[in-house]
Amino acid sequence: MTAETTDFAEALRAAGLRVTQQRLRVLSILMQAQDHPNADEVFTRAREIDGSVSFATVYRTLSALEEAGLIQRLSFENEPARFEVMPSADHDHLVDIDTGEVIEITSDEINRLRAELVARLGYEIVSQHTLIRARRKPDA
Amino acid sequence: MTAETTDFAEALRAAGLRVTQQRLRVLSILMQAQDHPNADEVFTRAREIDGSVSFATVYRTLSALEEAGLIQRLSFENEPARFEVMPSADHDHLVDIDTGEVIEITSDEINRLRAELVARLGYEIVSQHTLIRARRKPDA
DNA sequence: ATCGATGCAAAGGTTTTGCATCAAT
DNA sequence: ATTGATGCAAAACCTTTGCATCGAT
Numbered sequence: 001m002t003a004e005t006t007d008f009a010e011a012l013r014a015a016g017l018r019v020t021q022q023r024l025r026v027l028s029i030l031m032q033a034q035d036h037p038n039a040d041e042v043f044t045r046a047r048e049i050d051g052s053v054s055f056a057t058v059y060r061t062l063s064a065l066e067e068a069g070l071i072q073r074l075s076f077e078n079e080p081a082r083f084e085v086m087p088s089a090d091h092d093h094l095v096d097i098d099t100g101e102v103i104e105i106t107s108d109e110i111n112r113l114r115a116e117l118v119a120r121l122g123y124e125i126v127s128q129h130t131l132i133r134a135r136r137k138p139d140a
Numbered sequence: 141m142t143a144e145t146t147d148f149a150e151a152l153r154a155a156g157l158r159v160t161q162q163r164l165r166v167l168s169i170l171m172q173a174q175d176h177p178n179a180d181e182v183f184t185r186a187r188e189i190d191g192s193v194s195f196a197t198v199y200r201t202l203s204a205l206e207e208a209g210l211i212q213r214l215s216f217e218n219e220p221a222r223f224e225v226m227p228s229a230d231h232d233h234l235v236d237i238d239t240g241e242v243i244e245i246t247s248d249e250i251n252r253l254r255a256e257l258v259a260r261l262g263y264e265i266v267s268q269h270t271l272i273r274a275r276r277k278p279d280a
Numbered sequence: 281a282t283c284g285a286t287g288c289a290a291a292g293g294t295t296t297t298g299c300a301t302c303a304a305t
Numbered sequence: 306a307t308t309g310a311t312g313c314a315a316a317a318c319c320t321t322t323g324c325a326t327c328g329a330t
Contacts, residue, residue, distance in 0.1 A: 059320060284329080287326085289323095
């Protein structure tokens with residue numbers, strides 16, 4: 001077991017989950033991913049490594065990891081949910097509507113303003129996510 | 141035809157769509173809605189008025205109206221898409237995770253900051269939406 | 281040995297689509 | 306009359322679930 005998978009294993013145990021090959025695999029796929037794969041893509045990548053992984057397990061694993069706070073589910077418009085390892089800071093996503101490329105963006109100031117606004121309404125933020133659909137500026 | 145439906149009719153024609161009973165009905169339902177109904181709820185409400193409206197038409201109509209810029213599709217997490225008439229100003233949604241209540245929130249300052257941020261990346265915002273899952277403050 | 285996790289297949293819920301008919305232009 | 310819109314039913318699509326088996330503890 002590599003140092004990397006040892007870390008994963010500890011995180012899983014800390015969340016009260018059994019350390020299975022499948023979970024290590026899914027976590028590792030998401031940690032290595034440069035993009036934001038959906039369940040089907042995670043499944044395909046997992047299959048390349050272990051031909052016996054099932055669809056059901058991928059879905060169950062993704063839900064379990066989400067509930068354990070290890071990964072985050074992203075709900076984009078009109079497409080299956082995508083996943084990413086839990087980010088350290090709240091960040092949002094910009095989708096290039098022409099290429100489909102996803103860019104992560106962060107603004108502490110916006111986060112602060114939002115928290116204030118929500119607090120004024122008598123609420124506490126549990127989670128938040130901004131989806132921006134944008135197009136490259138032609139004159140950029 | 142009431143003044144209200146005349147307005148709808150003009151909006152439809154301006155969008156290059158035929159003015160059908162079904163479209164007027166769906167638009168009218170969304171304009172009167174105090175909530176953010178999903179396709180199924182729109183269908184049910186339409187059925188109460190016209191027993192012949194079909195599911196397929198509701199979905200096709202919602203997509204057509206969205207493309208025409210008359211209504212907006214809201215993608216919440218893990219639930220079917222909801223719809224609202226196109227708002228004059230960009231606004232976001234706060235979902236009370238305990239009651240399911242949806243509250244509309246707006247902040248010109250946040251919108252401005254976001255536009256700036258996106259522009260700096262060389263993009264123009266096509267649409268944007270923030271979903272905040274929140275819980276009432278116990279000590280509010 | 282226990283009991284949670286898995287794989288398979290089948291079902292569930294939401295949305296789309298093919299096609300004949302209808303109705304707005 | 307033309308052609309887009311509708312209704313119906315069937316399919317597609319994404320996700321969840323029942324159940325027998327497997328494997329982590």
